[in-house]
Amino acid sequence: MKQNQARRDPPWLxxxxxxxxxxxLAILLLLPLVTxxxxxxxxxxxxxxxxxxxxxxxxAMRLTLLVAAIAVPLNTVFGLAAAWxxxxxDFFGKxxxxxLIDIPFSISPVISGLVYVLLYGANGWFGPLLxxxxxxxxxxxxxxxxxxxxxxxxxxxxxxxxxxxxxxxDEEAAAATLGAGLWRTLFFVTLPNVKWALMYxxxxxxxxxxxxxxxxxxxxxxxxxxxxxxxLHVEILYNEYAYVAAFAVASLLALFALVTLAVKxxxxxxxxxxxxxxxxx
Amino acid sequence: xxxxxSDIAKNYGRFPALKSVSLFAEDGEFLALLGPSGxxxxxxxxxxxxxxxxxxxxxxxxxxxxxxxxxxxRNIGFVFQHYALFRHMTAAQNIAFGLRAKPRSTRxxxxxxxxxxxxxxxxxxxxGLGARYPAQLSGGQRQxxxxxxxxxxxPRILLLDEPFxxxxxxxxxxxRRWLRDLHERTGLTTIFVTHDQEEALELxxxxxxxxxxxxxxxxxxxxxxxxxxxxxxxxxxxxxxxxPCIVEGxxxxxxxxxxxxxxARPPQNGPATAHIRPDAFNVTVxxxxxxxxxxxxxxxxxPDARIECVLDSGDAIEVRIAHENADRIAPxxxxxLAPRAVRVWQSxxxx
Numbered sequence: 280m281k282q283n284q285a286r287r288d289p290p291w292l293x294x295x296x297x298x299x300x301x302x303x304l305a306i307l308l309l310l311p312l313v314t315x316x317x318x319x320x321x322x323x324x325x326x327x328x329x330x331x332x333x334x335x336x337x338x339a340m341r342l343t344l345l346v347a348a349i350a351v352p353l354n355t356v357f358g359l360a361a362a363w364x365x366x367x368x369d370f371f372g373k374x375x376x377x378x379l380i381d382i383p384f385s386i387s388p389v390i391s392g393l394v395y396v397l398l399y400g401a402n403g404w405f406g407p408l409l410x411x412x413x414x415x416x417x418x419x420x421x422x423x424x425x426x427x428x429x430x431x432x433x434x435x436x437x438x439x440x441x442x443x444x445x446x447x448x449d450e451e452a453a454a455a456t457l458g459a460g461l462w463r464t465l466f467f468v469t470l471p472n473v474k475w476a477l478m479y480x481x482x483x484x485x486x487x488x489x490x491x492x493x494x495x496x497x498x499x500x501x502x503x504x505x506x507x508x509x510x511l512h513v514e515i516l517y518n519e520y521a522y523v524a525a526f527a528v529a530s531l532l533a534l535f536a537l538v539t540l541a542v543k544x545x546x547x548x549x550x551x552x553x554x555x556x557x558x559x560x
Numbered sequence: 561x562x563x564x565x566s567d568i569a570k571n572y573g574r575f576p577a578l579k580s581v582s583l584f585a586e587d588g589e590f591l592a593l594l595g596p597s598g599x600x601x602x603x604x605x606x607x608x609x610x611x612x613x614x615x616x617x618x619x620x621x622x623x624x625x626x627x628x629x630x631x632x633x634r635n636i637g638f639v640f641q642h643y644a645l646f647r648h649m650t651a652a653q654n655i656a657f658g659l660r661a662k663p664r665s666t667r668x669x670x671x672x673x674x675x676x677x678x679x680x681x682x683x684x685x686x687x688g689l690g691a692r693y694p695a696q697l698s699g700g701q702r703q704x705x706x707x708x709x710x711x712x713x714x715p716r717i718l719l720l721d722e723p724f725x726x727x728x729x730x731x732x733x734x735x736r737r738w739l740r741d742l743h744e745r746t747g748l749t750t751i752f753v754t755h756d757q758e759e760a761l762e763l764x765x766x767x768x769x770x771x772x773x774x775x776x777x778x779x780x781x782x783x784x785x786x787x788x789x790x791x792x793x794x795x796x797x798x799x800x801x802x803x804p805c806i807v808e809g810x811x812x813x814x815x816x817x818x819x820x821x822x823x824a825r826p827p828q829n830g831p832a833t834a835h836i837r838p839d840a841f842n843v844t845v846x847x848x849x850x851x852x853x854x855x856x857x858x859x860x861x862x863p864d865a866r867i868e869c870v871l872d873s874g875d876a877i878e879v880r881i882a883h884e885n886a887d888r889i890a891p892x893x894x895x896x897l898a899p900r901a902v903r904v905w906q907s908x909x910x911x
């Protein structure tokens with residue numbers, strides 16, 4: 280397209296703006312990312328493989344995946360339920376609920392972890408009761424799952440609420456007049472309309488649940504091979520001056536994030552038309 | 561009486577959307593709910609469909625209590641103002657939705673569903689467009705898909721919310737006539753909401769005019785147009801000129817000239833407001849019995865000639881006369897406007 284001369288910015292300005300943007304991203308994002316992989320591979324590929332196949336590292340990976348496999352489905356179901364409730368119904372305390380959903384975003388994850396210690400720790404409110412029942416929450420996988428779930432709670436709901444609010448509830452009302460029940464409406468009308476937002480939410484939720492450090496650090500107890508997730512394992516290795524091993528595990532975490540991003544980009548490219556069609560109204 | 565609505569009231573917080581509305585529809589009738597925005601007409605339609613729950617009142621359909629049933633069991637077809645088509649389904653899938661949603665025991669076999677969809681597509685004149693998505697259809701086409709989708713469940717009543725509201729004027733006229741034909745063919749009791757008085761008067765067997773959540777008048781288009789029961793009805797159904805007058809012995813004195821009063825006679829003598837349609841004036845050049853005015857402009861394009869005048873009081877009014885009577889009138893002429901008949905209500909609801 281031919282551009283109007285009057286609307287074109289001076290070339291030096293365009294160049295300067297691009298340079299600032301690229302430099303900013305390079306220094307803050309790209310450089311650390313490259314460093315992670317460079318450090319991890321400093322002593323060669325076989326050393327790298329050895330570091331990530333080490334017993335405690337594998338245990339950390341398994342734990343991280345287990346935590347994500349529990350926290351993400353929980354928050355997906357909760358996010359859907361919350362978004363549906365907030366957007367399709369009017370009730371007292373609705374805005375309070377929306378604010379509540381945002382709390383994990385606005386408070387430090389460390390606080391999220393401390394709250395659980397306060398509630399379920401040995402000296403916490405429910406600590407003695409749980410102890411009698413033989414349930415251990417703190418310094419255990421249960422606590423890690425709880426903390427991770429709390430921190431990643433808003434992701435799915437936050438993706439869905441604005442979209443569902445924009446779409447309104449006319450299609451659900453139409454489905455009802457046509458005789459459809461709740462489940463049919465949910466699976467044939469509501470979910471197909473929000474599937475992309477839902478997928479984004481799930482991807483972000485997954486990425487964050489695997490990378491969560493602060494809240495997990497408080498409740499986990501850092502027991503190597505037992506309650507150390509991948510981010511915690513990286514910290515343990517780093518504190519033991521095992522830099523290359525630390526970066527090796529860190530590179531895996533970074534790789535998870537990159538794969539998540541790639542999947543998102545791929546989906547956008549593959550289904551771009553469908554996405555555009557959905558935004559029709 | 562097929563559908564009997566009695567004393568329906570609905571409040572949104574402190575705002576009363578419907579104040580004890582009662583009306584009925586006969587079998588196969590085409591009924592219009594007419595009113596300005598905020599008059600409660602859409603709320604009433606949604607109450608009938610079950611999308612809103614009234615605070616009080618009853619709705620009976622052939623003797624059965626309709627309010628006791630949830631939306632999906634009422635079997636009432638509803639066409640939404642913005643169609644509310646399922647955007648990720650094709651037109652055919654949209655139409656089939658209601659049939660596929662039926663419980664297994666009453667659901668027709670897939671082949672029957674397909675042939676029903678084809679039948680409906682041809683009924684709404686969209687043959688061959690079944691595979692299109694809503695985003696690929698024009699406004700008028702979307703509206704007809706929405707209609708076919710509502711008809712697919714063989715509803716007992718069809719409800720249409722502002723069916724022509726989102727369409728441009730030309731498409732609107734065509735669809736209006738088409739909808740009237742469709743109604744005659746299907747014989748389905750149909751209620752539609754509109755704020756356009758022309759649409760209501762042209763389409764409906766009977767019109768219910770609502771104002772501020774209450775029924776103002778109900779009757780055939782002729783009754784409403786020719787026998788309005790209130791100033792509001794008269795003003796809502798057409799252009800209206802209001803002039804001060806004095807009621808005396810059954811006639812109105814407008815600018816010194818006596819004019820007969822049609823419709824309900826005001827019980828009291830004294831000053832009042834005369835309501836006149838713009839086409840109910842005799843216009844003569846020069847002086848005479850009536851309102852004297854100066855012609856500002858003569859507009860000759862359109863079915864009537866429109867004469868813009870300024871009264872001696874300074875008020876501007878526009879009257880309509882036949883073209884053959886307008887030949888001798890030119891701008892800046894002094895003319896006399898003589899109303900042939902006026903209507904006077906005791907208390908005008910619109911100041």
